[in-house]
Amino acid sequence: MNSTASPPRIVPSVLPADFSRLGDECRLLERAGVDRIQWDVMDGVFVPNMTMGPDVIASVRPLVDLGFEAHLMVEEPDRMLRHWVDAGCEIIIVHAEATRHLHRTLDAVRELGARAGVALNPATPLSAVEHVLDGIDLLLVMTVNPGWGGQRYLASMEAKISAARDLIARSGRDIELEVDGGIGRGTIAGAARAGATTFCAGSALFRERAHLAEEVTALRALAAQAAPGPASHDKDTKEAA
Structure with missing residues (x-):
């Protein structure tokens, strides 16, 4: 079964969290019913911001049962892959722009x-991954330029999301299609309509700490309502072929 038929997944970024009580913040997310947690790893080189290291992630790992994904916004990610896996991340996302030999x-x-x-930055074409799909479990289309939380969603990326959905369908592989950047109640439907099934939200969730479970439920419902049905997807795939 292709990932386009999967139910919507809500994956919060902890970038806007209170780092002085990160464990509590992650427990709060788990109680709210999110699907997993994304750790935004930034090195101050690939993007201007700097964030957490693997020891921080490892310290939180025993506190929640949620899956972890590491979004490596770093130069030369190959040197540090093992650190993030050892810290407890089941998914490692690298940027196509940051590695010379992506397949390796x-x-x-x-x-x-x-x-x-x-992950693909907004300016990076899908052709960057077209010939390595056999090694990809998840494709992340950035809907902002990476580096900072709270940015405005780039609606122009919806055409890219749709093209990515069709590329995945033609590959015959079960590749998860995720979007990240500016996702909230006003934008998630557009990304879902284009074909995304996993939605990374940060600021929109943490602004609603007092009603976090309700916000997660609302985002998931909006995505589910907007998602293209199987008939629409089959039609799009045939037209693309």
Whole structure:
């Protein structure tokens, strides 16, 4: 079964969390019913911001049962892949722009026992992953330029999401299609309509700490309502072919 038929997944980024009580924040997310947690790893080189290291993630790992994904916004990610897997991340997402030999990097992630993901910046075409789909478990289409939370959603990326959905369908592989950046009540339907099934939200969730479970439920419902049905997807795939 292709991932386009999967129910919507809500994956919060902890970038806007209170880092002084990160464990409590992650427990709060778990109680709210999110599907897993994304850790935004930034090195101050690939993007201007800097965030957490693997020791921080490892310290939270025993506190929740949720899956972890590491979104590596770093140069030369190959040097540090094992650190994030050892910290407890089941999915490792690298940027196509950050590695010279992407296929080799994806193989290395899988050899470590993790699922391999690739993220594409807004300006990066889908052709960057077209010939490595056999090594990809997750494709992340950035709907902002990475580096900071709270940015405005780029609706122009919806055409790219739709093209990614069709590329995945033609591949015959069960590749999860995720979007990240500016996702909230006003934008999630557009991304879902285009074909995304996993939605990384940060600021929109943490603004609603007092009503976090309700916000997660609302986002999931909006995505489910907007998702293209099987008939629409089959039609789009045939037209693309």
